[in-house]
Ligand SMILES: *[C@@H]1O[C@H](CO)[C@@H](O)[C@H](O)[C@H]1NC(C)=O
Ligand SMILES: *[C@@H]1O[C@H](CO)[C@@H](O)[C@H](O)[C@H]1NC(C)=O
């Protein structure tokens with residue numbers, strides 16, 4: 520009963536937000552994502568339709584969410600912070616997230632994500648933080664990440680990545696935290712000049 524009430528509240532909230540903000544697309548996408556997770560509704564009640572910018576979506580870290588990220592998230596054009604760390608997200612990181620051209624922080628650390636890091640993420644020129652550590656990501660670090668010239672914090676440790684560190688990362692002058700250098704995860708020599716970074 521409690522959860523039925525919460526579901527009704529959320530639905531009403533989403534509808535109100537879609538009308539007041541005139542952003543039906545965003546409302547539809549968030550709803551699709553909520554349905555893909557199915558639970559828990561409590562964590563999603565913080566989506567407040569009265570916010571000046573209801574499409575600012577934060578604070579879903581450590582919220583007990585599990586399930587996949589839907590590809591439609593890539594259409595949330597105004598999204599600045601995708602903070603879903605310490606949940607039970609599984610499946611792969613949708614390549615469509617590379618379309619989020621206002622994103623500042625991608626915080627998906629400490630989940631159960633698998634598959635490769637999409638090269639498309641290198642197109643998010645606004646990105647300052649990319650935290651994907653503590654998942655089960657495989658494959659190589661895409662060299663396209665060297666295009667993220669505003670990146671300050673890149674954390675990829677504690678995955679199952681392989682290959683060497685792309686030299687292109689040396690292009691990022693702003694980088695302060697680069698935990699990928701932990702050679703545990705990179706058995707091959709990295710061909711990179713660290714002087715370019717620090
Ligand atoms: C994600 O987890 C759910 C629930 O444990 C499971 O049913 C589903 O198959 C998982 N999906 C993937 C891609 O691992
Ligand atoms: C990580 O992925 C590998 C390869 O897909 C799989 O064999 C392994 O069971 C996964 N580990 C965890 C902790 O999910």
Ligand SMILES: *[C@@H]1O[C@H](CO)[C@@H](O)[C@H](O)[C@H]1NC(C)=O
Nearest residue numbers: 641642662663664665666687
């Ligand atoms: C991003 O980087 C890749 C590989 O380093 C490069 O081939 C590509 O042209 C770059 N894309 C843009 C939009 O700069």
